[in-house]
Amino acid sequence: MTIIVHHLNDSRSQRVLWLLEELEIPYEIKKYQREPTMLAPKALRDVHALGKSPVISDTDNGDRVIAESGAIVEYLIRRYGSPKGKGSPTSEDGQIDDSYWSHFAEGTLMPTFVFKRILTAVPQRVSFLTRPLVSLVTSQILSAFVDPENNRKVEFIGNELSKKAGGWFAGGDKDGGPTAADYQMLFPLEAACGGRVPNVPQSIKDYVAKVHSRPAYKRALEKGGPYAYAKL
Incomplete structure (x- = not known):
């Protein structure tokens, strides 16, 4: 196989x-x-x-x-x-949390992260003459909508993580390891710690550091090659 x-x-x-x-x-x-x-x-x-x-x-x-x-x-x-028994929560509450955070990662969190990346890149892709106007428009969209929205989301995640026993989004599997929610949430949280969001809560930084310290993550990093979010 x-x-x-x-x-x-x-x-x-x-x-x-x-x-x-x-x-x-x-x-x-x-x-x-x-x-x-x-x-x-x-x-x-x-x-x-x-x-x-x-x-x-x-x-x-x-x-x-x-x-x-x-x-x-x-x-x-x-x-x-x-x-x-690996990768699956051990309780019904854990299963509910696992489903919620798995969908939250791509359905709620990533869209505005991606939107920020696009808006930040747009001014560099237009002509020199139109760049000042485009920069003004994109910066207003970022400051009025995208950045506040991202900040709210990250604050919410930080608060929720601080309540989690064991430090995993859905409580962990039978061996105390990560579940689907953790695999899904890691990438956007790495992006947040990499500069997508200012003032990332300490609970999120600790979570990302915990994952990065796992032997399995280190092996994956070694095999996958250079990764922008490997050192945060």
Whole structure:
């Protein structure tokens, strides 16, 4: 049995490598580098029509191709983790939290993080003559909507994390390890600590540091190659 991870640098696919290392199942990595535009290369379209990463192929399941990191995390835990009791919460409350934070990561948190990245980049991609006006408009959108929204979200997460026994979003699995919620939440929290949001709560910084200290995360980092959020 082999999982093939189509891994794009500085992307959500890093969370998939971390999960695979925690589950201790064999996998291979096919690496792709972003274009100068920061978009994924066209070669990924040969794997999946949308040309996005992460994508995995499961050679033990008819070379099934699965995209979307949330779907990948859910699939790997259900198929390979749950039989060993790894990656799944041990209580009903934990299961509810696991579902909530797994959806929160991409449904609530990441959209405004991505919006900020786009608005920050736009002024550098227009003509010199229009740049001052575009910069004025984008900065007003950021200060009036995007930054306050991101700050509220991060403050909420920090407060919730400070209440979590064991330090995991859904309480951990039977061995006290991370669950789907943690794999999903790590990437945006790494981005927040990397400068996407100012004044990140200490509870979030401690959480990211705890994950980065795990042997499985370190192995994933070594195998995945350079990662912008590896040292925060």
